[in-house]
Amino acid sequence: MMEPTAAERPKKKATPTGLNGRRALPPNVSNEEEDEVPTMETIGLMPRGFTLKDALEVQEIFLFNREYDRNKREHHTDKYYNLKLIVRRGQPFHIQITFTRQYNPEKDQFWIEYVIGRYPQENKGTYIVVPLVQELQSGKWGATITHSNDRTIDLNVMPAANCIVGKFRMYVATLTPAGILRTRRNPNTDTYILFNPWCAEDSVYLDDEQERQEYVLNDLGTIFYGDPESIRTRSWNFGQFEEGILDACLYLMDKAQLDLSGRGNPIKISRVGSAMINSKDDEGVVVGSWNNMYEYGVPPSVWTGSVDILLEYHSSKQPVRYGQCWVFTGVFNTFLRCLGIPARVVTNFSSAHDNDANLQMDFFLDENGKVDSHLTKDSIWNYHCWNEAWMSRPDLPVGFGGWQVVDSTPQENSDGMYRCGPASVQAVKHGHVCFQFDAPFVYAEVNSDVVYLKAMKDGRRIVQKVDKTHIGKLIVTKEVGTNRMKDITGLYKFEEGTEEERLALETALMYGVKTHRAQDVVPSTEVDMDFVVGDTTLGNDIKVKITFKNNSQTRYTATAYLSGNIVFYTGVAKCEFKNHNFDVTLEPMKAQTVEVLIKSSEYMSQLLEQAFLHFFITARVNETENILAKQKTIALKIPPLVLKVSF
Numbered sequence: 001m002m003e004p005t006a007a008e009r010p011k012k013k014a015t016p017t018g019l020n021g022r023r024a025l026p027p028n029v030s031n032e033e034e035d036e037v038p039t040m041e042t043i044g045l046m047p048r049g050f051t052l053k054d055a056l057e058v059q060e061i062f063l064f065n066r067e068y069d070r071n072k073r074e075h076h077t078d079k080y081y082n083l084k085l086i087v088r089r090g091q092p093f094h095i096q097i098t099f100t101r102q103y104n105p106e107k108d109q110f111w112i113e114y115v116i117g118r119y120p121q122e123n124k125g126t127y128i129v130v131p132l133v134q135e136l137q138s139g140k141w142g143a144t145i146t147h148s149n150d151r152t153i154d155l156n157v158m159p160a161a162n163c164i165v166g167k168f169r170m171y172v173a174t175l176t177p178a179g180i181l182r183t184r185r186n187p188n189t190d191t192y193i194l195f196n197p198w199c200a201e202d203s204v205y206l207d208d209e210q211e212r213q214e215y216v217l218n219d220l221g222t223i224f225y226g227d228p229e230s231i232r233t234r235s236w237n238f239g240q241f242e243e244g245i246l247d248a249c250l251y252l253m254d255k256a257q258l259d260l261s262g263r264g265n266p267i268k269i270s271r272v273g274s275a276m277i278n279s280k281d282d283e284g285v286v287v288g289s290w291n292n293m294y295e296y297g298v299p300p301s302v303w304t305g306s307v308d309i310l311l312e313y314h315s316s317k318q319p320v321r322y323g324q325c326w327v328f329t330g331v332f333n334t335f336l337r338c339l340g341i342p343a344r345v346v347t348n349f350s351s352a353h354d355n356d357a358n359l360q361m362d363f364f365l366d367e368n369g370k371v372d373s374h375l376t377k378d379s380i381w382n383y384h385c386w387n388e389a390w391m392s393r394p395d396l397p398v399g400f401g402g403w404q405v406v407d408s409t410p411q412e413n414s415d416g417m418y419r420c421g422p423a424s425v426q427a428v429k430h431g432h433v434c435f436q437f438d439a440p441f442v443y444a445e446v447n448s449d450v451v452y453l454k455a456m457k458d459g460r461r462i463v464q465k466v467d468k469t470h471i472g473k474l475i476v477t478k479e480v481g482t483n484r485m486k487d488i489t490g491l492y493k494f495e496e497g498t499e500e501e502r503l504a505l506e507t508a509l510m511y512g513v514k515t516h517r518a519q520d521v522v523p524s525t526e527v528d529m530d531f532v533v534g535d536t537t538l539g540n541d542i543k544v545k546i547t548f549k550n551n552s553q554t555r556y557t558a559t560a561y562l563s564g565n566i567v568f569y570t571g572v573a574k575c576e577f578k579n580h581n582f583d584v585t586l587e588p589m590k591a592q593t594v595e596v597l598i599k600s601s602e603y604m605s606q607l608l609e610q611a612f613l614h615f616f617i618t619a620r621v622n623e624t625e626n627i628l629a630k631q632k633t634i635a636l637k638i639p640p641l642v643l644k645v646s647f
Helices: 070-074 209-217 245-255 266-276 307-316 325-339 425-430 439-447 499-510 600-606
Strands: 040-042 058-062 085-088 093-099 110-115 127-130 142-149 152-158 166-176 179-182 191-194 220-227 230-237 286-288 320-323 343-353 360-365 379-391 402-407 420-424 449-455 461-467 474-478 485-487 527-533 542-550 556-567 573-586 591-598 612-621 627-634
Touching: 058 166, 070 085, 070 093, 166 245, 209 325, 209 343, 220 325, 220 343, 220 379, 220 474, 230 325, 245 266, 245 307, 245 325, 266 325, 266 379, 266 402, 266 420, 286 325, 307 320, 307 325, 320 325, 325 343, 325 379, 343 439, 360 461, 360 627, 379 420, 402 425, 420 425, 420 439, 425 439, 425 499, 439 499, 449 627, 461 627, 527 612, 527 627, 542 556, 542 573, 542 612, 556 591, 556 600, 573 591, 573 600, 573 612, 591 600
Parallel strands: 085 191, 286 320, 360 449
Antiparallel strands: 040 179, 058 093, 093 152, 110 127, 110 166, 142 152, 166 179, 166 191, 220 230, 343 379, 343 474, 379 402, 402 420, 449 461, 474 485, 527 542, 542 591, 556 573, 556 612, 612 627
């Protein structure tokens, strides 16, 4: 077998020309669509006396595609519930071809073709003629004969380590005196080629076997939510190997009209996926809803896995209702792992949603210290889930590959669509927010300051307090090999107050993040205020203890205000259930505690799904007119259910 010459290669079917001023072929954006490949292509005149009986024809192709066969076991694809051959790029696989007569390497010539899409082109990687070589080269297309016996030959085929990821149609062509004789279209020989984290030449290569087992092959996961003081877990069935899921994931790229030539690039695929998982502007997979209204679908908390969502979307071609951040994240994780991109779910507690990209959450208070809801537009999510995908970043300087933030929850528009990432975690940590994609938004999610400003009647805004530790309190993911929580906050940010943290902030400001308006504010330390919330078991009364500490030699009085709200996990208030004003006298160099009792009847009737209690306490020191402010979000604890069985 020799690689065919240019004259001998099959000529592709004529396609429309003049479709526009620049391209002769329509966009090749569908893995599902096919062209017709001729089984016989004549070259010149038919030799006298030649009949097809003399030609070398393919009788059978055996792909070793069962889950117990060597191909799927060696390529870590034996878990896929799919009867077709599934292999990973950059790694050889084994096939067997039986001809109608004995193969003579001195006289006979044949080759293998892989074709994807309707308008295949060799220079686009959508039409591949696999050359026969003496020895396979790492990461490059090639085939070598390993055994020949009468009419049957065994071959090892090596896909390129950067080839397109998708479902290829396979043909075997032989050269005859009359022309090229090709096998007929046979869906049973279709071959899926996926990303390969086991291959060093692949852009998603991950060098730790335990991490590959976790981030590629584990189909079950744990998603963390709640608040840092009361972290809860939600089990999620990613189900990336279930029947129909691989085809559903490939359909998402077709739906997004991602050109097939770009489907070997994990950067493009993860960015397209972050847009397609939500339905905001492209009729993607899941419709988001945060208003507690789910009449036309399923409440987000009902979902326990990705399989039903993806299969329903693939069959109906309509967005599935409804989801919130952990649903988007769970489905996106399935998409990435199914295609072979290492991925994990990350939860950021106290996650900033910075509407004006000024790196601060602005909370406006009136002159009496009460929150002005009309001026306050930024929100702090109690928690927010996103994904990390592992890949190299050849588009960035060396050192910014590895984990990349990709977020499919529709929050802000990025290049005309609701999507986010991939943003290098390393770039976020060091403040290099100039690197694509969406690094400034991710940086703000974990690094914003909470700024309390007094809104004066004359239009002035006076900064009262800056809280630099409230946002990004804790960032976690599931630990490799267990269901325990792993703290990865240190991957995203340096410890507050360190020289490294200051340098990262200065770098972010230099690269375009808007300047802090409040970065030079020196808070008053004469009077401090803090509070703790007692037992928050559902159905019980709740005690809130507010402690004031006067650090000066002066006696002060203060007017304080407590607001208790039922909030969605996104930080948006549903209603206020407690509004309490009180005065306190602060003796010099002393602390004083005030206790506020909240009856269960005050909040129980207002609860909703995924509800949290949010307490906002402000106090105005009458003598200095300084404003003290503090806020906390508390998750209600579900009382334990105890079953006693008597015999």
